[in-house]
Amino acid sequence: MEVDATTMMFVGFCIAFVTILLTKALSWLWLEPKRAERYLRRQGLKGNSYTLFFGDIKAISTLIQKAKSKPIDINDDVTPRLVPFQHQLIRNYGKNSFFWYGPKPVVHIMDPEAIREVLNLINDFPKPTLTPLSKFLITGLVDLDGDKWSKHRKIINPAFNLAKLKVFFSHYILCQSLTLNFIIYY
Incomplete structure (x- = not known):
């Protein structure tokens, strides 16, 4: 059984396409988040380590379900009830910290000077589309x-x-x- 040149070229293109696709997926799901995590830690920010695919989404959903299951009194602090994950994050890592929303880091900045600096650099921090x-x-x-x-x-x-x-x-x-x-x- 002979294989002609066009079939070999097609198989070669398919293998190259799959290889490029897997490389981009690996970069998007693992290499870029780990690089961003190292960069954020060098900047002095603390946060959870990156976990593949979901980041902290599972922890966010479980903490929200746990917070909703408890009754709340009128005199209670509402912050742990409304944003339980962010409340726990600030308690564990401080006011300037980060967490993972999938493969993208989300940075919490609560220092007024740092907030002013971010807001003044509007071209460096674009709004989401x-x-x-x-x-x-x-x-x-x-x-x-x-x-x-x-x-x-x-x-x-x-x-x-x-x-x-x-x-x-x-x-x-x-x-x-x-x-x-x-x-x-x-």
């Missing part, structure tokens, strides 16, 4: 990027002056107390 439905529903400053975002931020920045916010704060407290009274009494 939105789906068409999200683009339809979300408009305004949240939707803008780059120069348009900078321009609109400069326009609305005077509205958030500390003196102006102090005036609105007393009105906000009054509205909140009226809302609470309405909820309690009616």
Whole structure:
């Protein structure tokens, strides 16, 4: 039985395609997350080690189910109930830490200076791309990027002056107390 040249070329292309596909999958699922983990640890961040495929998704879902199964009293702290995984992460690793959402790291930054630095480097930290439905529903400053975002931020920045916010704060407290009274009494 003879094998012609076109069949050999086809088999060779198939083997090359599968090899490239497996290499990219290995890189995406293991090498890039481990490289990112080493980089984050060199930056001084602490967090869980990466686990293949799911990262911390299983731990997140089990902690949410566990938190929902317990009753909550009105005087209890709601943070462990609403975001139990993040609460545990901050308790274990500190305010600047990371966790894994699949093969992608998610970084928690709670230091005000570091937050200010991230927000000022808008071109280095792009916003995630939105789906068409999200683009339809979300408009305004949240939707803008780059120069348009900078321009609109400069326009609305005077509205958030500390003196102006102090005036609105007393009105906000009054509205909140009226809302609470309405909820309690009616």
